Amino acid sequence: MFLVEWTKEERYKRLEEIPAEQYQALLEETTQSKWRQHFHIQPPTGLLNDPNGFVYHEGLYHLFYQWFPLGPVHGLKYWYHVTSSDLVSFESHGPVIIPDTKYDSHGAYSGSGIVQDNRVKLVYTGNHRDSDWQRIPYQIVAALESDKVTKKTIIEGPAPGYTSHFRDPKVWYENGYYYIVIGAQRTNSTGTIVIYESDDFNDWRFKGELGTEYNEFGYMWECPDYFELDGQDVVLFCPQGIEKSGDQFNNTYQSGYLIGDLDKETFRMEHGEFTELDNGFDFYAPQTTLGANGERILFGWMGLPDTDYPTDAENWAHCLTIPRVLSVENGRLRQRPLPALEKMRGAVETAEGYAMKHNIKLHPYEGSCYELIVDVLENESTEFYIELRVSKKESTRLIYNRADKRFTLDRFDSGALSEKVEGFTRSVVLEEDLTKLQIFVDESSIEIFLNNGEKVMTSRIFPRKDATGIRTSTESGQVYFKFTKYDLTVN
Structure with a gap:
């Protein structure tokens, strides 16, 4: 129709x-x-x-x-x-x-x-x-x-x-x-x-x-x-x-x-x-x-x-x-x-360690419906990357440049997006160095809360069903991350 x-x-x-x-x-x-x-x-x-x-x-x-x-x-x-x-x-x-x-x-x-x-x-x-x-x-x-x-x-x-x-x-x-x-x-x-x-x-x-x-x-x-x-x-x-x-x-x-x-x-x-x-x-x-x-x-x-x-x-x-x-x-x-959203939290998984250039780590958990909390505990990199909804051909990239305190959301490879959309990247400059991300990922959206709500970035994404991975890497230097992922129950 x-x-x-x-x-x-x-x-x-x-x-x-x-x-x-x-x-x-x-x-x-x-x-x-x-x-x-x-x-x-x-x-x-x-x-x-x-x-x-x-x-x-x-x-x-x-x-x-x-x-x-x-x-x-x-x-x-x-x-x-x-x-x-x-x-x-x-x-x-x-x-x-x-x-x-x-x-x-x-x-x-x-x-x-x-x-x-x-x-x-x-x-x-x-x-x-x-x-x-x-x-x-x-x-x-x-x-x-x-x-x-x-x-x-x-x-x-x-x-x-x-x-x-x-x-x-x-x-x-x-x-x-x-x-x-x-x-x-x-x-x-x-x-x-x-x-x-x-x-x-x-x-x-x-x-x-x-x-x-x-x-x-x-x-x-x-x-x-x-x-x-x-x-x-x-x-x-x-x-x-x-x-x-x-x-x-x-x-x-x-x-x-x-x-x-x-x-x-x-x-x-x-x-x-x-x-x-x-x-x-x-x-x-x-x-x-x-x-x-x-x-x-x-x-x-x-x-x-x-x-x-x-x-x-x-x-x-x-x-x-x-x-x-x-x-x-x-x-x-x-x-x-809203704190009440914690009621949706189901199974929890954690992972922590260093991400470095040429040492891209595929975290042991996957999914398309979750809350992900990322603590940046040490950051000696010039730039680091967190990729969500990853498959062989797709990913939604989160990029942080430490010198400029610039955070970028890149959805160029986020799946089926029209060429008519208003660009594929959005950036924001933070007042303080990035230490925490709280991210809500649903089947076709992502909401990113930076530094306890200092800035927020919201976007629709349209990846394939098999785009479920999480990956990290750096441009140079190393970053020590702690990841906490909650599966979110469906209403």
Whole structure:
């Protein structure tokens, strides 16, 4: 059923309109994919993108993602709902936000969740197209009831001075007021974040823009998020249209953060530089919430708009990252894997010793679904290499240059990647010498946490089933490694 070219009519066909046997065939095709993940949230069919509506309420996490069920393209978006008590095992509830009103007739776009009046409420952008195919955005509140979803429009169209690119509301409550930040594009084609305020969750007042030093930084800002963390104000957003700069901003679209102090009366923010959240190939549209223990937890979309990957031919695309706990340390965000993920750990194997040039060691364990912790105990090399998912023809290479403190992820030989992807290497320079890596490898992805979350690199990879080995070597000099590998149990 894979379509090379999707027409407008096909992209906006409703799931409810297709025969049950046709959707069943899609499900079976997706299930048989050799690149289905084992411990990541992924769509049953079609395309997954932004995590949405992430909220914790009465012992349960609610998480949604945008979903086009009929193929690996962006079309008529639903919100697919999963819940979890621990963010390790998830229960699927299927599509909950369905584009069934005038105000979301052409898709339920991104948004967030909040507990209000002891109910989970979702605030999202409804995408409506008129007869001339002009977009009209509406901000909608949807309340989750036991057997239904009720919707109410709270903001109609863009505010004056902004284009129809006006979406992705993030809502929070503070000091007697509800606030919403929305990603926007000014009429001069520059990106920004706008703010609304309400004291009753019904009537919303436009308060202006979030004041930053980045007034002409890309043509659109998507998926804003705001929170306080460790005494600092943090703003996440995804600017589109940023020029590449050395190791920075090398993907099609970027995702990053500002840290500083936000004045809640003027909404002017004093802050540091915009910093990328993830330095890999596949990370976008992150969303956070407060967890059961007051920690700030993040999920991201492991993908990007306009990405061409081999799962497209199997009629599905993308997944979410593992959950990450955030902290502010020395003026920077750190991201660490959620500790509860340790519940997935099964059999453990260890190996340690020296890696040297001309002494490439194939470690005695293999696999395609594991957590690998690498301690760099001594490093006298100029450059060392760790290769994962290794076969005779394939490997995903991790390269560290000690002089420059530069870490590189190289997926040139990582299997079936299209020539259309945005390059095959990504690099990041660390503040401190590399001493520790924590790596999560799934059937078709890798997430690398460097120096206890100082930097993170996320990527999809598509190796063959027999690419399971682990190998180390150096350019010159020797490195003493300790490897700890945990097989990860499948949910």
